[in-house]
Amino acid sequence: MSENNADTLTSEFWENIERKKLVRPVCNLCGNNFFSPQVVCPDCQSSDWIYEESNGNGKIYSYTVIHRPMGDGFPNPYIVVDVDLEEGWKMYSQLLNCEIDEISVGLEVEVIFEKHAERTMPFFQPRRAKK
């Protein structure tokens, strides 16, 4: 999807993010969770899917620490992550509130919502035991 499609296929995703809810498409026919949003479910090609809220918990599948700011207001360095969400879907994001030497493949993370470039975005941070 290009940003030109943002007002159709993915507008509901971003509306939820604005309300600090992380959602993902879930297929009504086969139960598949998928991301990014597609016109049809990639498993069964049904267009009958809805956005459902995620618990926002996951693990880092992979990450990279980037030492080359792109001029988008990111800190230097910044950490890009590919997160496996508990419901069985995945997305790219950035990891915040984390020391560089604390990151590893498999690290448990949780979603947080922060403003970036004047819109709310879903970031992740290490999931720490609640006191």
Add this chain to the structure above:
Amino acid sequence: MKNSNVAIAGIGLTEQAKSLQENNITVCIQAVKNALADAGMLMKDIDGISARWPGPGGTEFDSGVIDWSGVFGKSFRWVGDTYPQGVPGVLDAAAAVSFGLCETVIVFGGQAGILNRSELAEYTQPNNEFVRPWGLFTAAHFAMVAQVYFARFQPDRLKLSQIAVEIRNAGSRNPEAVMFGKGPYRPSDIVESPIICEPFHLLDLCLATEGASAVIITSLERALDCPHTPVRILGGGSEWHRQQYVDPARYDEVGAIGKDAFERAFNYADLTVDDIDVFEVYDINTWEIVRQFETLGLCSEGDGTDFLFENGISVNGRYPTNTDGGLLSFSHTGWGGPNLKVIEAVRQLRGTASGDQVNDAETALVTGAGSGAQYFNAAILAKN
């Protein structure tokens, strides 16, 4: 070598540089002229063209796409619009020629007059709402795949750096390479260069440069009339996993991308990897070379760094690789960059390399794309 009725009859290269004073069209035309001269042909001999193309019948002008029939003021019997060029362009052209859709195809691509205006090549940056906001760029997509491999197998960093050293030093010796005269490099230079995106340092990563290149493909029969010894296209294969740089590229999905393409290419060519004399493989970063040799089955998953360190990848090694300096040091010209692998393979097989030359090279493996791009392609070329 039964399936070899198609051959490369000409190659053309322009100056390669960090930036050129030309534009995308003029630099490509120069490469086309050079290839025609190399093949002893004129534009009227060309009836197939593979370049980024909306063409007659198409209306969508994506960035970098040009109506080449208008530029050359002629019509064609066959057009290919492979993105990018290189192996997919050559294989599609070979199929078109062998099926009689046309006689002679020119595959070309390149860029000029753009890199001095923006640091990152826009073509690799889909304007995607789930990628761009996180600050991903091409090297970062590849890094995300490599990090999982590094976590699992922990390759020796200095041995891995030796791969970049050998390729970069080949470029240092090659007068046509953008990085000619730089270096020589030692493994410590690689790991001491600035880290860009873990696990990759600056000197692990390919260039972004300007220039153009062109390849002429025709029947073996026609190629035998041309000035240079034909280089036959013996086989090839491609894997298209996903659109590049949109959704996460994952090691568990694309770590072995190329395995099927290699198998099909070698089967069709009736050769094995042990028959290959020179490897012109896609070195978008140092680790991607390791991944490809593991995928070729020459060593097991996780052992590629040690394997290449012990066997050697310079012209004096067991597996001469990226003899011109590769994308790391020779040049990488955007969507036309993959052609450079084909051109260096042809030069090695002709014995006319501008830099290091493998003695009596008869067969070459050429590859394109890679894990982070989520597609891959390979071709086997041989001296007639």
